[in-house]
Amino acid sequence: MTMGIRVLSPEIASQIAAGEVVERPASVVKELVENSLDAHARNIFIETEDGGCRKISVADDGDGIDPAEIGLAVERHATSKLAALGDLDSLRTLGFRGEALASIAAVARLTLTSRARAQPHGMRLTAEDGRVEAPTPIGAPQGTVVTVEDLFFNVPARRKFLKTQTAERRQIDSLVSRYALAYPEVRFRLSQEGRETLAGNGNGNRREVLAAVFGLDAAERMIDLSAALIEGPVHVSGYVSPVDLSRSNRKDILLFINGRSIADPALTTAVVQAYHTLLMVGRFPFGAIFVEMAPDELDVNVHPAKAEVRFREPSAVFSALQRAVRQALKASPTVSGVRAWEEIARPGQTMSRILPPEPGWMLDHEPGIPAQDAAASIPQTSPIGGAERIPLLRAVGQIGAAYLVAEGPDGLYLIDQHAAHERVLFEAMRREQPGMHISQRLLSPEVVELSTAQASALEGQLDLLAQIGFDVEPFGGSAFRMRAIPQVLGALKPEDALLAAVEDFEEDETPLAAEAEARLIARVCKRAAVKAGQTLGPEEQTALIRALEQCSSPRTCPHGRPTMIHLPMDLLARRFGRK
Ligand code: ADP
Ligand code: MG
Secondary structure (H helix, E strand, O other): OOOOOOOOOHHHHHHHHHHHHOOOHHHHHHHHHHHHHHOOOOEEEEEEEHHHOOEEEEEEOOOOOOHHHHHHHOOOOOOOOOOOHHHHHHOOOOOOOOOHHHHHHHHOEEEEEEEOOOOOOEEEEEEEOOEEOOOEEEOOOOEEEEEEEOOOOOOHHHHHOOOOHHHHHHHHHHHHHHHHHHOOOOEEEEEEOOEEEEEOOOOOOHHHHHHHHHOHHHHHHOEEHHHOOOOOOOEEEEEEOOOOOOEOOOOOEEEEEOOEEEOOHHHHHHHHHHOOOOOOOOOEOOEEEEEEOOHHHEEOOOOOOOOOOEEOOHHHHHHHHHHHHHHHHHHOOOOOOOOOHHHHOOOOOHHHOOOOOOHHHHHHHOOOOOHHHHHHHOOOOOOOOOOOOOOOOEEEEEEOOOEEEEEEOOEEEEEEHHHHHHHHHHHHHHHOOOOOOOEEEEEEEEEEEOOHHHHHHHHOOHHHHHHOOOEEEEOOOOEEEEEEEEHHHOOOOHHHHHHHHHOOOOOOOOOOHHHHHHHHHHHHHHHHOOOOOOOOOHHHHHHHHHHHHHOOOOOEOOOOOEOEEEEEHHHHHHHOOOO
16 A cells, blocks of 8 residues: 655654754753853753753843844744855854754744843743744843743654653753853853752853862862863863773763864764773773864764764864873873873883782872771772882792782782783783784694674784784685784684684774784783683793783783782781781
8 A cells, every 4th residue: 555655744844854953852952052152141041840851941141032033033944143055164153053943843832032132122932833923022131031841742752762851851961061061151050850950150160160060079180181282273172081080981071072062983082092001991081172173174064963073184183182182191190299101101102001000009108098998999090100010029829720929028919810911921022023023833824714793803904913923814705814823822723813813802993003003912912811710830820920020011911900919018017907
């Protein structure tokens, strides 16, 4: 059965179009707040009920709307911000599509009240289900109030997809705080279910807003990017986390381009990569980063919700961002005030310098902290001190087939055998000249069949593989023929050695050339290192400890995890009540 082709009724067409702009309550808040900002508001007050589903109201003290034009404001493609297509190249406003108010009116009950500067009174207009009532004069303070009620009352399908009210509230919270960060000179207030959840003071001090978003402690310690002065057409400012604070995901890396909050996975990666080796694997930085550039360098008209942008030169933006963050990190004093960064960020050494402290070291050097509490409150990662070599150790034994126990002049060392061996192999491979890695030829060439995903991951790395000592070439389909493997992998089956190169290769990794080799080597060493569960004889224990003593960064594995825990004699004495 066919329905035949028909033109959609204007109501349905506008509901469909509205769906692209208004996805959920937070999108309504976003559009209304952007309108207030475009109208030069100094105060913006946002109120919601039931996570914005029942009611959203945004009041501002901005320019207001001319009484003769208020009806136009809710018409689709009616805007005061854009006259010609070319104007997009010089766009300085957040809005320009002229469809937000019309879209909202198509899927909710909308009331718009506005009094323009120098007008004796205001005007009010209501719209519902796409029908606009004639505006009426009304007394009102200067500025605009938009009230949106019963969102999606006429679009049951969309209503079903809304998350819980708590989730919607959280979205709105984080959205408004992003705008408060981007416009610290505007006083934002947000009240949800009658409770004030955000109250800025609009005094222009961004660090104060940071506290509301990331917490007071983090905000005080975040690193100011303006310390890194980078010349060029792309200007980067804002704040990022110090290396001893981190998050378990990338969600708190907030990016703004020309005052617009955007989501951009590539730029987020640029920030994450600036912390490469400075954070433990699986930990991510956070921050609020503001990028400014000439409007004609980017296209904001990619999506109706304007949450994405395209750059004329994406790589220039990527590298400006990464350089700014790197340099600011480099210039920032570490937790203890020690400037360890110069060494940390030296190219080629990036893998080897960063170090989560082990408790003993901190206790040794921070006598101010009471011993018992200090062990519990030590941050997860910190660059201080970790690059220190370790003293000569005496192997005492192995426990749990996973840890070595050793004695040093300054106390007891517990060593993670796998992490330690990874470090040893890693430094051994990196000591070899670049491109001169020692290979071990296979007795006869071996053909290895990989999955398509593995094959494509490997394909992109063939040059690098050759550099570190593999001799491998495509052999049709997802098969590869191997003639040699790096010597450190000699104990592995050739197939496992090759798999080590593609395992854990994150799809979104686009490391800088200098880092790609280090990452590959780290992956390979992880596979080649002894595992937990392998019993090591006394000679093997001693050999591993001797090799670790030779390392320049013995205290962490190449992925940044600690290789050892040090319990100083002092601590032992205190714990046993001898002091
Ligand atoms: P856009 O922001 O893309 O122009 P909107 O539908 O969001 O489209 O708004 C339409 C027009 O209504 C704007 O161009 C502006 O002239 C006016 N307007 C909307 N909200 C406000 C406000 N808070 N203060 C002043 N003018 C507003
Ligand atoms: Mg708008």
